[in-house]
Amino acid sequence: MSKQESGNKLSGRDFINIGIYTAIYFVIAMALAMTGLIPIFLILLSSTIGIIGGIPFMLFLTKVKKPGMILIMSLIMGILMFVTGMTWMPIPFSILTGIIAELVYWSGGYKSMRSAVLAAGVFPLWSCGNYLPLFLQREQYFAGRTSYGQEYIDAVMKFTPNWMFFALLIATFVCGIIGGLLGKALLKKHFERAGIA
Amino acid sequence: MSEDTWTPRRNKSLLDPRTKLLLIFVEAVLVLATTGGDRLFAFRVVFAILPFLLLLTAKRYMTCIVGLLVLGSIYFLEYTLFPYANGALASILLIIIMIINRFLPAYLTGVYVVGTTTVSEFKAAMDKLHMPDALTIPMCVMFRLFPTIREENASIRAAMKIRGIRFGGGKAGKMLEYRVVPMITCTAKIGEELSASALTRGLGKQKKRTNICHIGFGWADWAFFLLVAATVIYWILGVLA
Numbered sequence: 001m002s003k004q005e006s007g008n009k010l011s012g013r014d015f016i017n018i019g020i021y022t023a024i025y026f027v028i029a030m031a032l033a034m035t036g037l038i039p040i041f042l043i044l045l046s047s048t049i050g051i052i053g054g055i056p057f058m059l060f061l062t063k064v065k066k067p068g069m070i071l072i073m074s075l076i077m078g079i080l081m082f083v084t085g086m087t088w089m090p091i092p093f094s095i096l097t098g099i100i101a102e103l104v105y106w107s108g109g110y111k112s113m114r115s116a117v118l119a120a121g122v123f124p125l126w127s128c129g130n131y132l133p134l135f136l137q138r139e140q141y142f143a144g145r146t147s148y149g150q151e152y153i154d155a156v157m158k159f160t161p162n163w164m165f166f167a168l169l170i171a172t173f174v175c176g177i178i179g180g181l182l183g184k185a186l187l188k189k190h191f192e193r194a195g196i197a
Numbered sequence: 198m199s200e201d202t203w204t205p206r207r208n209k210s211l212l213d214p215r216t217k218l219l220l221i222f223v224e225a226v227l228v229l230a231t232t233g234g235d236r237l238f239a240f241r242v243v244f245a246i247l248p249f250l251l252l253l254t255a256k257r258y259m260t261c262i263v264g265l266l267v268l269g270s271i272y273f274l275e276y277t278l279f280p281y282a283n284g285a286l287a288s289i290l291l292i293i294i295m296i297i298n299r300f301l302p303a304y305l306t307g308v309y310v311v312g313t314t315t316v317s318e319f320k321a322a323m324d325k326l327h328m329p330d331a332l333t334i335p336m337c338v339m340f341r342l343f344p345t346i347r348e349e350n351a352s353i354r355a356a357m358k359i360r361g362i363r364f365g366g367g368k369a370g371k372m373l374e375y376r377v378v379p380m381i382t383c384t385a386k387i388g389e390e391l392s393a394s395a396l397t398r399g400l401g402k403q404k405k406r407t408n409i410c411h412i413g414f415g416w417a418d419w420a421f422f423l424l425v426a427a428t429v430i431y432w433i434l435g436v437l438a
Contacts, residue, residue, distance in 0.1 A: 010331060012400035013392055019338025020388030024381055026339070027346050052373070056381050072331050076339075083225050084303075190378050196385045 008066055021060035022073050026080060028052055029127070046131070046168060047175035050124035054179020055186055057123055059196070061116045062187070067106055070119065074098025074126050086130045093129030097122060113184065120180030121173045128168055135165050210313035211254045214322035216418045217310045220247075223425055224303045236435045240428045248305035255313045264305050271297050316341055321408040334400070341391065342384060349383040350376075 032048050064070060078094030101122040108115025212220070227237065227244055252261040275294050316337050323333040353376060357363065362375050399406065 012334065012396060015330060015334035016338050016388065016392040016395060016400070019335035020342060020385060020391075022335055023339040023342040023346060024384050027343070027350075028377070052377065055373075055377060059381060059385065068331070072335060076332065076335060083221055084229065186374070186378060190374075191382065191385075194382050194386075196382060196389070 010066055010068055014063075014066060014069055017060070017063045018069055018072050018076075021056055021063070022076050024056045025053055025060075025073070026077065028056065029077075030084075043164075043168070046124060046127040046172040049127045050121070050172050050175035051179040051182065053124055054120045054176060054181075054183040056183075057120050058116065058180055058183025058187055059191055061105065061119065062191075064105065065110050067102060070102045070105060070123065071095070071098040074101065074123065077126050078129065081126075081130055087133045089132040089136070090126065090129035093132060094126035097125040097129070100125075117177060117180035117184060120183060121176035124172050124176040124179070125169060128165070128172055131165060131168060135162055211251070211415070211417045212313075212421065213412050213414050213418050214314050214318045215326065215412070216414070216421055217314060218322065219425065220251075220306060220421070221310060223428075224248075224306045227428070229299060229303050237428065237432060240431065243424070244428075245302040248302050248309055251309045252305060255309060257309070257312060260305070260308055264301060267297065268301060311340065311343075315410070317408060317410045318412060321410045321412050324408065325412070338388070338391070342388065345387055346380065346384055349387075350380055353379050353383070 029049050074094045075098060078091040081090040082088055101119045104122055105115050105119040223244060227241055249261055249264060271294055320333060320337055357375055362371050
């Protein structure tokens with residue numbers, strides 16, 4: 001039993017795994033974020049991150065056996081969003097979504113495929129944290145972006161009434177589930193064959 | 198770039214790793230997120246110029262010159278072409294100008310910091326700041342992996358071009374499976390090897406690890422702190438007034 005308990009503590013190998021998959025996830029997220037310059041894609045960004053990011057995330061979940069790993073990954077994504085200029089709001093938000101995703105996967109005993117797909121749905125919600133300033137500090141947000149041009153702002157404004165945030169959360173969750181299922185299929189088709197799942 | 202990531206180099210860079218972290222923080226808040234509005238404009242200009250100077254001290258002349266050229270051509274566009282443009286062209290131009298104006302300083306700061314900080318130095322700085330291993334080790338691994346991912350991605354892109362799997366190649370729909378999946382596979386494999394090599398160096402032990410890098414503050418660090426302090430004080434005075 002004592003061995004079981006010490007086995008629940010995160011070791012160096014777990015930290016390295018977190019680093020590997022966060023790096024992959026971040027690169028994919030950044031590649032997708034480049035499309036955010038077109039107004040409509042800015043709104044769709046969290047959903048596309050859910051779908052494409054689901055692939056590395058499902059692979060990451062096969063390495064997760066102990067509590068805390070998903071939370072750390074989520075927190076690092078929040079910090080990186082802060083560094084890339086999305087204000088401080090993504091950090092607390094990513095901690096919150098990270099804890100929820102952690103609980104979802106934990107409830108499946110860190111091996112149930114069903115809760116893995118659910119966790120893949122919850123996890124990309126961190127990217128909605130990037131939109132928080134857009135809704136909570138609307139004037140300030142656009143004051144910083146006046147230089148994008150009035151047309152860009154009008155286009156973004158038109159697509160973002162306040163209820164939109166919750167719609168975004170739901171859309172991201174659904175897309176995350178799709179991404180999780182996609183990741184599950186690819187796990188079977190590619191990663192297990194390559195011996196890394 | 199990827200070779201010298203692990204070897205501690207003799208020639209120390211001008212700034213302490215902790216100062217570099219502060220530099221990134223300030224660039225993110227002041228230049229990228231444009232906190233403080235117009236009142237801090239002068240300071241924003243200073244912090245936008247700073248990365249170019251730092252790149253010079255790190256002997257990265259090429260990056261510096263390319264950066265200056267990009268910035269110069271952007272200003273050229275802004276003052277010659279932009280007043281005559283209208284409609285869609287104007288808004289496209291405006292977006293390009295804005296993005297580059299805002300992101301270039303931060304991007305160059307990133308280039309400078311990643312290029313001049315070894316992973317050991319980064320870890321030493323984080324240890325001195327008493328950050329938990331749970332955050333620092335994953336971040337070290339990430340910084341180690343970014344150049345690798347870029348390299349692998351370039352090779353995969355070249356290989357898949359032969360099969361016509363690229364944007365506008367008629368098989369763009371297959372990109373997800375044949376570009377993203379191999380990238381993940383390669384990186385995960387490399388990561389596993391990295392993991393094994395790090396564990397043989399005692400990363401798995403719970404004991405406190407020592408670090409070969411000696412870091413400390415020099416005159417440049419204090420000068421930078423003064424600059425940041427001046428910015429903060431000026432900003433607070435502005436808020437109070």
